[in-house]
């Protein structure tokens with residue numbers, strides 16, 4: 001019996017070896033220069049020095065270069081902590097249009113982000129095909145600047161005011177506030193309106209804070225405490241991952257009844273159910289919960305509350321994680337540039353005097369503010385890389401350059417934003433840089449949410465569908481902040497926030513820094 005068992009195991013092993021090694025289709029080998037690193041090559045180096053290492057490669061090579069290598073091979077360079085099984089190759093801009101338009105099953109954004117967030121192990125929300133379909137069919141068209149979105153702007157302004165009422169302390173006298181929390185939480189309340197509508201707005205926003213905390217903890221624990229081959233165990237035994245799974249169930253309980261109501265309404269009123277007819281319906285809910293409900297119905301699929309929840313959670317995470325940071329960076333930059341702050345306040349008064357309320361048109365007229373925000377994200381730019389993809393099938397570019405399966409590829413956002421050939425005097429913060437660019441013949445492409453030049457929002461069909469929302473929401477937040485408060489750094493101790501803090505490919509301002517606020521009486 002034992003002999004038969006050993007025989008079966010031996011035959012299976014040999015067969016597996018042959019299939020997976022000998023008969024695997026020939027893959028191109030990764031042949032790119034790598035960033036040479038002196039000193040230690042530890043994961044800690046990845047966390048602290050990603051930017052410096054990418055900068056070195058950017059200076060050395062005008063061609064693709066290997067920035068971080070797999071755990072198995074990293075003899076000469078630093079391991080790719082975001083996915084130790086994949087090397088990360090940085091590409092020059094000449095490849096960007098090809099990458100941006102490549103199909104998902106060749107160069108996958110979904111797979112890149114699933115691996116980055118370890119969603120297979122944490123059960124966090126992936127960017128699913130439903131999410132990609134709905135953001136393209138409904139979210140993007142609903143927010144695009146050419147569309148009259150005033151029925152979204154007014155409730156957004158209410159959510160902003162309510163949010164500040166709930167999240168900011170009274171500031172009759174100079175009051176110390178750590179502004180990151182109120183800014184992030186106001187943003188989340190505004191995003192929740194767009195995601196689930198006014199009735200669920202506050203419940204979903206409160207839940208989103210909880211969920212984001214649970215997701216951050218679960219991802220951190222799995223990455224730090226489990227080896228790649230034991231990570232599948234975390235869903236059964238790790239308290240942080242169990243907590244995330246529980247939170248996901250709670251999301252389904254919050255959204256399930258509203259989804260059923262929406263479905264019943266659709267069934268009662270949908271007529272031929274065409275998207276044109278739906279768009280013209282004045283009573284249609286204009287939020288992502290509605291768009292997902294319609295998407296499933298049009299495909300004849302009855303989703304579980306959990307499916308609805310995962311899709312909404314994905315959008316919540318996408319819209320929560322970075323918005324507070326950009327608001328905080330802008331606030332610090334405003335304090336650092338008092339002349340620009342005054343110019344923006346004057347601009348707000350001028351635009352307000354022309355409009356009876358804030359509309360998309362009125363927000364578009366805030367051009368100095370728009371230029372200031374664009375300069376903030378150029379200088380700080382959130383992440384070192386953008387247009388990130390995982391190679392799913394051996395990929396050959398038009399010029400013959402090849403990337404094998406399992407390679408991660410990205411473009412160096414931060415280096416590009418600080419390249420003197422693209423932006424003269426790139427390290428200096430020039431509030432009117434984009435305002436001046438807008439005076440050029442092709443000026444229309446230099447606004448905050450434009451993808452024509454900046455890499456911050458990605459490129460092509462996958463470029464961030466939420467960027468027009470971020471643009472409107474930030475403007476409403478700063479209209480409120482600048483008209484309602486004066487603010488300055490605390491008089492003693494710190495006067496400026498510390499430099500941006502690197503954390504792998506991401507970076508963040510000092511979120512613990514406090515600022516003094518005082519209500520204005522003008």
Ligand code: HEM
Nearest residue numbers: 132318319322323387388456457458459462463464465466
């Ligand atoms: C400051 C805030 C934000 C930044 C910096 C940001 C940045 C990005 C970037 C760089 C991409 C990848 C683009 C590419 O690879 O070409 C992306 C994709 C995406 N973003 Fe955003 N985003 C932000 C806010 C939002 C918001 C508010 C939402 C939700 C409403 C959102 C939803 C998404 C989704 C769903 C995708 C995937 C699109 C697809 O796969 O087709 N993002 N974002």
